[in-house]
Amino acid sequence: MSSLPVASTDPARAPSTASADSAPAVELVGVVKRFDEVTAVDAIDLRIADGEFFSLLGPSGCGKTTTLRMIAGLEFPTAGSVRIHGEEMALRPPNKRPVNTVFQSYALFPHMTVAQNVGFGLQMQSVARSEADARVRDALELVRLTGMEGRRPKQLSGGQQQRVALARALVNHPQVLLLDEPLGALDLKLRKAMQVELKELQRRVGITFVYVTHDQEEALTMSDRIGVMDAGRLLQIGTPEEIYEQPCTRMVADFIGETNFLPITVVAAGRARLPDGSEIHAAVHDPADEERTLTVRPEKMSLAPAGDPAGAANDVPGRIHRRVYLGNALSYEVDIGPLRVHVRHENAPGAPQFSEGDAVSVRWDPAAAAVLDK
């Protein structure tokens, strides 16, 4: 099917520097962006490997789109360096960079047909007509839009427009593909379907994807690695598992999924105390009496009737404050002394049931929790 190559066999993509094989697809070193008084991006260091699906995740205004635009060349960094496969991009305007962008609004040219849109980059590079036509055909086939060549953007649905934007970028065999919240305008069901499609596509084509989104579920499902940003800073980079299981800051823990925050005081190495006095095991290595925050996710905690024989390593007494029935799960608000935590039980047959006011044992494995600075 494809005149679209996989990974390194395409001559257009061979990096020119000697350290080609070890050069990351995208590298940002100390990149800063200031708009007048506002610092949108504050000294970012980032290395994205070849063929990786990398997401920049964060709330609105965190600088992720600005960062993407600096990779595309649509913004100048105020300081720092942007490199693609080892090559410095500072002197290159966007039309001279081996990257292509899928815009949030798709930015399809309304006065051109689908085929003309998709073939635009090839036309600008003076690719021979016959080759261009073949590549356009293949690109449309890749995104499952064969037969739509003659349509105009406004005759297409949102999902179709999105795929045209994708084809338009991919047809040029860019070294890196940048995507700016491409699924934001689609309804839920379509969005989920497209997430799967995009991931598949990326795997097949082998191009490095840099994906910007504020939807943490999206980032978790699709990415090989995620970079979490907030207020212009890169807080943590890691695989979805690393980010979810071992968040390194409060913001990351809070932004991704749901979590509990428990203020603790260090007792000794490996041991800490909760506000109500209960002692627990925790991965603390600080001097005694230091204050930290423990974060543990609701599904990592479990409840047992008070007085049950000990289960997991951490076992503290609590009382059920509220029970919420979610259909596929049960969510309990439990008071541990002055603290209120959420605990989530899957609604499996044989799972213990509790009511409001019950005394319970709250249990979790210390390895499933993470310790954060206060």
Place this chain on the structure above:
Amino acid sequence: MSAPEVTRPRGLVERALEANTWLVFAFFYAPIVLLVILSFNDNRVVGTWTGASLRWYREMVGNRAVIGSLQNSLIVASISTIVATVLGTATALALERFRFRGRGVFDGLVYLPVIIPDVTMAVMMLLFFARAAALMHSSIGVSFGLGIPTIALSHVAFNISFVAIVVRARLGGLDPALEEAAADLYAGRWQVFRHVTLPLIMPGVLGGALLALTLSLDDVVITSFVSGPGSTTLPVYVFGLVRRGVTPLVNAVSTVMLLASMLLVLFSLLAQRRAQ
């Protein structure tokens, strides 16, 4: 969006609004229709109808002054439209897309010709050409008089602004991401303009050109001040005739001018519809 049923005025009020609307339309069209009908009146006297005929049209076609001034109108209108459209579009692009020193002043200057009453503009151009002629005569011994060039120059002076305003409005509504996408897809600056910006503002450019054409063909005051003998335009000539009284010849000429301008409007509206 259309007003929902409950808020559309009920009963009597609705009837009154409808009646008002019909009256206004009658008001708009009655004079025009009457004029057209009267132009076919065989009788010299406006009030008496003695049958339909084409004699005034025949007279018009044979009237050298009419044909001559029509020619002048068309020459001036085409030149001034083309020049004003080019300059106006460049102006709109400069003001909307770039930041440079003096932009504020230029911006204000562009709006002035639109606000100024045509009498003032007519006076301005007359004095200007009077002084320019005196200056050129005394410094390099060349003399020129009022004529087609001075008319065209004056028309361009006010038309640049109208074109600039229309094109600017169109530019402002353009999604900036489109030009960014073109650059992202390897288009250089000139290519972005040629393949994306220009086609997308073209309706605005054409609209501005149409406006300029209409204003140029319509103009009376400014033209009458800066035209010389032998370089009258059609509206100025007609104006001269009208001041001397109503004649059937004028009726015929007027009808032709009317129909021509109406056709122009219809044509452009249809073209707009098609483009959408």
Place this chain on the structure above:
Amino acid sequence: MAQLTVPPEAETLPATAELERAAERAASRRGLLLSLPGFAYLFLFFALPLVIVFVYSFATRSSTGRTILGDWNLRSYARLLDPFVLQIAWRSFSVAAVATVICLVVGYPFAYYIATRRPAVRYTLLVLVMIPFWSNFLVRTYAWRVLLGSGGPVSRLTELLGLGQTRLLFTSTAVMIGLVYGFLPFMVLPLYASIERVDFDLVEAARDLYASGWQAFRRVTWPLTRPGVIAGSILVFIPSFGAYVTPEILGGSRTTMLGSFIVRQFLSARDWPFGSSLSFVVMTVMLVAALIYFRTGGKTL
């Protein structure tokens, strides 16, 4: 995961802030270049003429009607306060004002009706408004000359109705009719745009809160359409105030307005300094009116 690249020495990192500034300067130069032709033209053929008019307004008229560019004085401005001149100015103002009010009173219901039709009907009605609007102005005004003349259709009509022959032509009324006829679309279009933008859910909410039709209009629709009212009023007043063609064709010697008066200074009276001062003052009045328009939020013309 890919190997870390060796970070380059600090000096080989590009000074990107510099690059950005250089790019901005280059863009600025391009913009300047692009604006130059238009600016040069307007400077030469608009700004300069304007200055010349201003200068002439301080000049002197010789006994033969030539202009002496010396002996600068304020006589031309003093003449503006002449009762005769003030009368003409007042007439221009009141005729323009009345014409504006008539346009508003007639135009608002008209625009309202169109704005509350179905979209397809709306478009047709607007096209029907646009057609005469874009037709030749001179001819449209001339049509009224034909209509209002003695022996003309209007006169015939009133004769039939037993009201006797009307001599409407060459009166202020005729001029007003001509102005309303010529500029009514300038009132209708902004009004239409403004009414069309009203969220009629708000009117519905008002009705839900026990407002009558009239109260809902007065308290909700009218205030919301005020920008359109102001825009339309200014768009009618400005050209009416400085009108020339309409008063010349439909008005008479007793209904002189500023436009004709100014022209007369250049053609028959040959008092160019006075004509200049008049033109300048009329322009200033218009500018003030236009500034008011822009201040109250009108952005499009």
